[in-house]
Amino acid sequence: MRVVIVGNGPGGVELAKNLSKEFDVIIVEMDNLPHYSKPMLSHYIAGFLPEEKLFPYPPGWYEEKGISLKLGTEARVIDRARKVLVTSRGEFPYDVLVLATGARAREPAVPGKEYILTLRTLSDARRIKERLEDEGEIIILGGGFIALELAGNVAKAGYRVRLVHRGRTLLGLDEELSERIRERLEGIGVEFHLETTVLSADEKGLNTDRGYVPGRLKVCAFGIVPNRELAVKSGIHAGRGILIDDRFRTSARDVYAIGDCAEYNGRIYGTAKAATEHAKVLANLLLGNEDRYDFSFRSTYFKFADMNVGLVGRTRGQGRWLDDNTKVFYEGERVVGAVVLDNIRKAFKLEKAIREGLPIDLS
Numbered sequence: 001m002r003v004v005i006v007g008n009g010p011g012g013v014e015l016a017k018n019l020s021k022e023f024d025v026i027i028v029e030m031d032n033l034p035h036y037s038k039p040m041l042s043h044y045i046a047g048f049l050p051e052e053k054l055f056p057y058p059p060g061w062y063e064e065k066g067i068s069l070k071l072g073t074e075a076r077v078i079d080r081a082r083k084v085l086v087t088s089r090g091e092f093p094y095d096v097l098v099l100a101t102g103a104r105a106r107e108p109a110v111p112g113k114e115y116i117l118t119l120r121t122l123s124d125a126r127r128i129k130e131r132l133e134d135e136g137e138i139i140i141l142g143g144g145f146i147a148l149e150l151a152g153n154v155a156k157a158g159y160r161v162r163l164v165h166r167g168r169t170l171l172g173l174d175e176e177l178s179e180r181i182r183e184r185l186e187g188i189g190v191e192f193h194l195e196t197t198v199l200s201a202d203e204k205g206l207n208t209d210r211g212y213v214p215g216r217l218k219v220c221a222f223g224i225v226p227n228r229e230l231a232v233k234s235g236i237h238a239g240r241g242i243l244i245d246d247r248f249r250t251s252a253r254d255v256y257a258i259g260d261c262a263e264y265n266g267r268i269y270g271t272a273k274a275a276t277e278h279a280k281v282l283a284n285l286l287l288g289n290e291d292r293y294d295f296s297f298r299s300t301y302f303k304f305a306d307m308n309v310g311l312v313g314r315t316r317g318q319g320r321w322l323d324d325n326t327k328v329f330y331e332g333e334r335v336v337g338a339v340v341l342d343n344i345r346k347a348f349k350l351e352k353a354i355r356e357g358l359p360i361d362l363s
Contacts, residue, residue: 003286004028004085004092006075006230007100008035011259011275013057015098016067018283026068028075028087033122034062039149039272041125045132046153054122075101078234080252096254096286099231099242100279103260103270106223108141112201116141116218119150131217132159139163139206139215141198142222143170145271145302148185150221152305155189162213164193164206165222173315177327177339184307224270226261241268246295248282258282264295271300299351301344310347313337313354326350328360335360 001023005012008029016025036054043049062069074088078097085092105118117128132138138154140147143165155161163185169178182192193213200207205214226241237243237251241263248256259275260268269275277293284291299312314337319329322338326346329337335354340347353360 001095002026002093003096003098004094005098005100006085007102007259007261008069008071009038009100009102009259009275010035010272011102011279012098012100014276014279015100015258015283017065018280019286020066022287024068025066026070026092027062028070028073028085028092030072030074031121032072034069034071036122037272038120041119041122042146042150042153045119045125045129045150046157046159047129048153048157051122051126075230076233078230078236078252078255080234080255083254094254096256098282099250099255099257099261100259100275101227101230101261102275103224103226103268105220106225108198108201108220110198110200115201115203116220118220119146120224128217128219135215135217136160137162137215137217139213139218141165141218141220143167143194144222145171145300147221148181148304149302150219151190152185152188152303152307155185156305160191161189162191162193162215164196164198164208164213166195166197168195171309171311173339174319176319180341181304181307181309185304188305224260224268226263226268228261231257231261239263239266246292247285248278248293256282267295269298273300274298294355297355299347301347308340308342308344310338310340310344310351312340312347312351315339322360 003019003023003025005027008027013035016027019025040054077086083094105120108116137160139162140151141164151161151163169175170181197209198206228238228242231242232238242257242261244257244262244264248258250257258278260270281291281293297313301310315329317329319327322328325341327339328335338350
């Protein structure tokens, strides 16, 4: 059986790795680079990681695994009747086609947006790193994990960092948790401008509803736009992302979608961890092993400079501190989520307990 995967990100690579022993696997990738770690781009920008360390697999890895990698190849349309992927380098027949096309960075919709960069790819990171070394300072727009990772790493490296966010809290967390994270990042030099709306940008800074924020280098780091165009062009149902069922099936026969491009019940999952987990479950299903992905349960882990943060399950509503660094959330007597600061090992244990419905000591 031939499996054709569109996309060489964390989901596409994980799926190929899990299927290559049993199936004929082809990855079609528009970029000219082999797989690299996008979550580590902020470490590279800050100077903590050389560029070559972004690439986890050595030359020849794909070939050793029996994966045929087609770089610099644009997927143009899916001929569903013939079960063929039409690309810029010819046609690839498939038995199963998996869309792991990822997402692109959301751009700010303000006048002067041409003065604001985005961070999603290695070429974006190279441009930002070069400008940062020239300017010595940066303005970051956003209050999510991409913005905070970039802010923390760049501030830790000694650059001046201003973070502008229209919300009052960070990561969608409550004020208490948001304040803890903000204080830690302020301690290494991040200057916060919260509840601040950007009105426009110019070469030298940002105009906001709370005054002018100076800075020539500006990076927008909030939100993603799923790459759904291939699916839409091919007549596959899409909303914000490519619509899937609970087995990652799209509206087209033998066509699946995983990772940032996929939408289930109105949700886009948007992390490398989720994409990898999608891939593992789908690999099992394609291999004939029963498996399921719990779309209702989300967990993810970040590092902002030297601060680890684990978000497990549902992290809104009634919360109670388990200890100085762990806040759990519950419905009735049942724990449904947790936020863990610094102790990621504890976050993993809590994730396992919450997923399996095991008792957790709240005393």
